[in-house]
Amino acid sequence: LEELGLTRDTLVVFTSDNGGELNVTSNAPLRGGKSQLFEGGIRVPMIVRWPAKVKSGTTSDHVSSFQDFTPTLLEITGTAAASETDGISFLPTLMGQPQPNHEFLYWELGRQQAVRAGDWKLVRKGDAKGNIRTMLFNLAEDLGEQEDLSEQEPNQLSKMLQLAEQGRTQSPEFPSIYDS
Numbered sequence: 001l002e003e004l005g006l007t008r009d010t011l012v013v014f015t016s017d018n019g020g021e022l023n024v025t026s027n028a029p030l031r032g033g034k035s036q037l038f039e040g041g042i043r044v045p046m047i048v049r050w051p052a053k054v055k056s057g058t059t060s061d062h063v064s065s066f067q068d069f070t071p072t073l074l075e076i077t078g079t080a081a082a083s084e085t086d087g088i089s090f091l092p093t094l095m096g097q098p099q100p101n102h103e104f105l106y107w108e109l110g111r112q113q114a115v116r117a118g119d120w121k122l123v124r125k126g127d128a129k130g131n132i133r134t135m136l137f138n139l140a141e142d143l144g145e146q147e148d149l150s151e152q153e154p155n156q157l158s159k160m161l162q163l164a165e166q167g168r169t170q171s172p173e174f175p176s177i178y179d180s
Helices: 066-077 154-167
Strands: 012-014 047-049 105-109 112-117 120-126 132-138
Touching: 105 154, 112 154, 120 154, 132 154
Parallel strands: none
Antiparallel strands: 012 047, 105 112, 112 120, 120 132
């Protein structure tokens, strides 16, 4: 980029699609790792370098997900989306401007399901027999997802289960224990 004189105006993004390997300390204090929907499996850093637009050394706690990359890149290039997306451009965050947030984020992997809404996180894990363990965490107070609040917070649990149902799209090709 430097040889071509493109360093200043080129956006460079470094991130990952999942957390670190299981059973290693690199995820601490987060619980879990790759292939799990606990924070250690889905929370990753993102480093952006764009000298012409992004002030060096700035940080953000904005919560985003990979569906946000497409609307971000479309906004940067001034291109209209070909179809609707669940993503929200995080260009405002990059530019230091007010940022719209997701009402909630939804993940599903195998027999696992997770929803994040603000500081609340729902994690559901199913077994081969269709039994589902449901856990609720307040990430502001318990980033390591150690204290299951599902029994102490029944109203919040109900809200998160409704968001899980709203977030899931049933598919005949990919049936799930969460279809009903």
